[in-house]
Amino acid sequence: MSQSMRKTILITGASSGLGEGMAREFAARGRNLALCARRTDRLEQLKTELEAKYPASKVSIKALDVNDHDAVFTVFKEFKAEFGTLDRVIVNAGMGKGASLGTGYFYANVQTAQTNFVAAIAQCEAALEIFREQNSGHLVTISSISALRGMPRAMTVYAATKAGLLSLTEGIRADLIKSRSAIKTSCILPGYIRSEINEKVKNTPFMIDNETGCKLLVKAIEKEPVQAYVPGWPWALIGFLMKRLPLKLVMKLG
Template identity: 35%
Template sequence: MAIDVAGTTVLITGASAGLGVEFAHRFAARGANLVLVARRADRLEALATELRVDHGITVTVLPADLAAPGVGATLHRELTGRDITVTSLINNAGFGTHGAFVDEDLERVTSEIQLNIATLVELTHTFLPDLLTGRGALVNIASTASFQPTPGMAVYGASKAFVLNFTEALWAEARGSGLTVLAVCPGPTRTEFFDVVGSEDAAVGRMQTATQVVDTAFRALDRRNAPPTVVSGLPNWVSSISTRFATRRLGALISGRLLGDVRMKSAANRPSTSAV
C-alpha cells in the first residue's frame, strides 16, 4: 500500500543536495507539491524548475539558514502568508564534524547541535499540528551513528542518537492519528556530507547512493504499518544490531577504532595558542 501524497505539500529541508534532492524527485513523481528549503538559492531554483517541468507540480523555494534559531516559526509564517499548508515534513538538513572534541571549533559544534537537534525539534513542533490534519509523513534523517558512541564524531553521533530516540517516541505518540513517523538511518552515503566533515575517516563500510537510501525510506513509508526506524543497507542493519551484544565500553572502543582512532592530546603535547 503506497503512501498517497498526490496533491499534498511536502516540506524538505537540506533540499539543495544529496538525500534532499532525491526525496524531492520521489515525492514529485508521486504528485506531491513541494517546499524546498536550504541556503543555496541557485541550486533550489534549478531543482524547482526541473521538477515543475517534469512533473507539473507546484514548487515553492524558501532559501534559509536552517541553523538560525527561530527558523521554524519564520518558515511557518511565510507559508501561512502564502496559504500553503504542509502535510509532510522531511527533516533532512544536518552536518557532522570529525576530530578530537577538544580541538573542535566551539562555534561550529554549537551550530551542528542547533541544526541537527534544535532546528529539527522546532520544525517538527511548529508543523506538527498541520501534519496531523492529513495522512502524510514525518521523516527524520538519523544515522547508523545513532546506535553507539562515536569517538572522533562525538557531537554528530550524539545528535543523531537524539534524533533516533525523539522520532521513535513520536512514532508511538502518533499511533492512530494517520501520520506516518519514520526515522531513516543511513550509513556512509555518496553525498556532500564528507566534504563538510572534511575527512572520509568517518566513512565506515561500503558507501550507498542517495537513491538506495531513499528507496529504503519509501519501502518503509509504503508499508501498511510503517516501523519507527529503518536502517538502509543490510551490512548497516547488521552493524546496528551488533551493538546489542557488546558492552558500552567495548562499543565505544570499536567504534572509535573504525572512525580513525582519534585521541585527545595531553596539555603537554598540545600546540601553544599563546600570542607571539
C-alpha cells in the first residue's frame, strides 16, 4: 500500500503539542483521524474545529491513558471496528518529567519511563496485532534527537526512553523483514520543536515553532522512511556528530 492510500490515521497523545499539530496537518490532507488522549475536553474542541474546517475528514475521539495498557488494546480495537481499517498508527504520547538520578525524583523519573517506553510497547503491540491481521499498516514512533546519546539532569531518563523506542522500532522492523511482512515502520527523531512538553525551556538552539515542526513531521512521515530527523537541517548533521563526539563535547551541542 502506498502512503497516499493511508486514509485512516490513529494518533495517541493527540490533545496537545505534536499530536494535536499532526492531527491538523493530516486533516488538511483529507485523512480520517482516530484521536486519543487523556484530556477529552481538548479532543472535543479539536474534533469540532477539524470537522468544520475539513468536512472530508472523519474524526473520531476516545479517552485514553496509555499507562492503562488494557485500555490501549481496547481503544485501538474500537477504532479499527469503527473505521474498518487502521492504516497508520502514530505512537506519540509522552512526557518529560524528571531530574538527575539520586536527587529524590525517582517518582518523576519512573513515571516518564513508564509513559514513554512501557506504554509505547503496549501501543506498538496493539497496533501490530491489527496490522498483522490486515497484513498492512504503517507504525510510526516519535522518538527524539536525545535518543542518540545519554543526557544530563531532567533529560537523563527521557533520553533513555527515546533510545529504547528507537531500538524497539528497529527490532520490530527486523522481525517484519524476517517474516517478509508488508507492514512498514518509521522512527522519527524530532529536534527541538516548541510544544507544551518543553515550553518552559529557554535559550534552546535551533528551536522551531510547533506548527512548522508538525508540518515537517507529517511531510517526513508521509515518505515512510525507516528513520528521519525533523527538521533534516541541522539535525541530520548534529545527529551524525552526536553519535561520534566525546560526551563532553556533545553536552555543548544542546
